Amino acid sequence: METVKIGLDAAFVERQRQHLLRLRANLLATARAAESDEAEVRGKSTREAVEFEDDAQRLDTLERDGNLVVRDVQRLERVDRALKKIEEGTYGLSDISGQPIPRKRLEAVPEALYTLSEEERREKPIGR
Numbered sequence: 001m002e003t004v005k006i007g008l009d010a011a012f013v014e015r016q017r018q019h020l021l022r023l024r025a026n027l028l029a030t031a032r033a034a035e036s037d038e039a040e041v042r043g044k045s046t047r048e049a050v051e052f053e054d055d056a057q058r059l060d061t062l063e064r065d066g067n068l069v070v071r072d073v074q075r076l077e078r079v080d081r082a083l084k085k086i087e088e089g090t091y092g093l094s095d096i097s098g099q100p101i102p103r104k105r106l107e108a109v110p111e112a113l114y115t116l117s118e119e120e121r122r123e124k125p126i127g128r
Contacts, residue, residue, distance in 0.1 A: 078111040
């Protein structure tokens, strides 16, 4: 099934593609900046005699920033997949079921790969 057949016109898909490309560039820039910050903090910690508390605070900040970077990397993977789906003509179709992803969801989350109910099931902890 092609993207146009599920109610997504070519102009909408092109706007989404442009948005995804900008988002991809922003995520890559953020990741590079985080890597640079981490290298700078680690370099300072080894060069300067600083108090343990300062090091602990820096490491805590790096850990929190690292968690953000992991989320950004995961989002970047979804963005790349969405761009690939545009190339394949399957943008707007769930990777799980092949069901159409509502246009409103794609407008809100252009890198959406699943319907909202599928996404919720994927995020739900096992055993609940």
